[in-house]
Amino acid sequence: MRKKIVAGNWKMNLTIGQAEQLINDILQAGLRLKDGQEVVLATPFPYLLKAKALLKNTPGFYLAAQNCASEKSGAYTGEVSAEMLSSIGVDYVILGHSERREYFQESNAVLAKKVDLALANGLKPIFCCGEPLEIRKAETQNDYVAKQLEESLFHLTEEQLKDVVIAYEPIWAIGTGLTASAAQAQDMHAFIRAQVAAKYGREAALRLTIQYGGSAKPSNAAELFACPDVDGGLIGGASLVAADFLAIVSHLG
Numbered sequence: 001m002r003k004k005i006v007a008g009n010w011k012m013n014l015t016i017g018q019a020e021q022l023i024n025d026i027l028q029a030g031l032r033l034k035d036g037q038e039v040v041l042a043t044p045f046p047y048l049l050k051a052k053a054l055l056k057n058t059p060g061f062y063l064a065a066q067n068c069a070s071e072k073s074g075a076y077t078g079e080v081s082a083e084m085l086s087s088i089g090v091d092y093v094i095l096g097h098s099e100r101r102e103y104f105q106e107s108n109a110v111l112a113k114k115v116d117l118a119l120a121n122g123l124k125p126i127f128c129c130g131e132p133l134e135i136r137k138a139e140t141q142n143d144y145v146a147k148q149l150e151e152s153l154f155h156l157t158e159e160q161l162k163d164v165v166i167a168y169e170p171i172w173a174i175g176t177g178l179t180a181s182a183a184q185a186q187d188m189h190a191f192i193r194a195q196v197a198a199k200y201g202r203e204a205a206l207r208l209t210i211q212y213g214g215s216a217k218p219s220n221a222a223e224l225f226a227c228p229d230v231d232g233g234l235i236g237g238a239s240l241v242a243a244d245f246l247a248i249v250s251h252l253g
């Protein structure tokens with residue numbers, strides 16, 4: 001059975017007080033997750049240790065960083081390594097978010113290095129892929145996403161791939177209020193799974209968790225999560241409001 005995961009990507013939001021409040025509000029709801037369901041909180045770096053302490057003893061809840069360095073260690077001022085994140089008990093790391101690709105020029109090749117370092121340090125990558133609007137308009141989104149997978153992930157062994165989650169995030173849907181329709185999401189998720197099957201075999205593809213991200217909210221999560229190849233979501237804006245985030249998680253089924 002593959003995992004269903006809702007992850008909240010807080011991006012560069014909240015003070016430490018607000019972060020603590022949000023986690024406490026989420027925990028106080030006493031969410032009961034079913035077998036195979038996970039909730040992941042991707043907080044800003046300075047809050048990871050505090051979040052780790054607050055989430056202790058809460059089954060099914062995990063912690064993610066929003067990025068890690070592409071180098072192992074050394075003179076890289078301002079960077080945070082995969083090893084550092086692992087040493088404080090972080091479970092997942094979001095890699096290849098479109099905001100990192102666009103604002104920090106992260107290429108598929110750099111992301112391949114980050115994926116390797118994450119896995120070598122026991123972190124599970126949540127690898128983001130997805131096309132900009134002009135590519136969707138030109139109807140070449142499948143080729144675009146296939147290249148992202150090929151250049152950043154498909155050098156991994158089948159064993160390594162077991163620790164990878166893919167998040168499909170059409171860039172035109174991120175923070176815009178525009179959501180991919182359930183049919184658009186399902187089509188791309190099925191395509192991604194087929195690419196993985198072609199490279200690693202059917203079993204590996206069936207095991208892979210593929211999240212949807214892009215203006216997911218309580219009102220559309222049920223329809224998106226009901227798609228056979230959509231295994232949860234990577235949630236931005238709505239993850240900053242406890243009630244909305246909890247409502248989205250409840251739609252995991």
Ligand SMILES: O=C[C@H](O)COP(=O)(O)O
Pocket residue numbers: 009097169173174175176177213214215216234235236237238
């Ligand atoms: O990482 C999350 C995605 O960028 C989605 O963000 P959003 O839910 O605010 O559209």
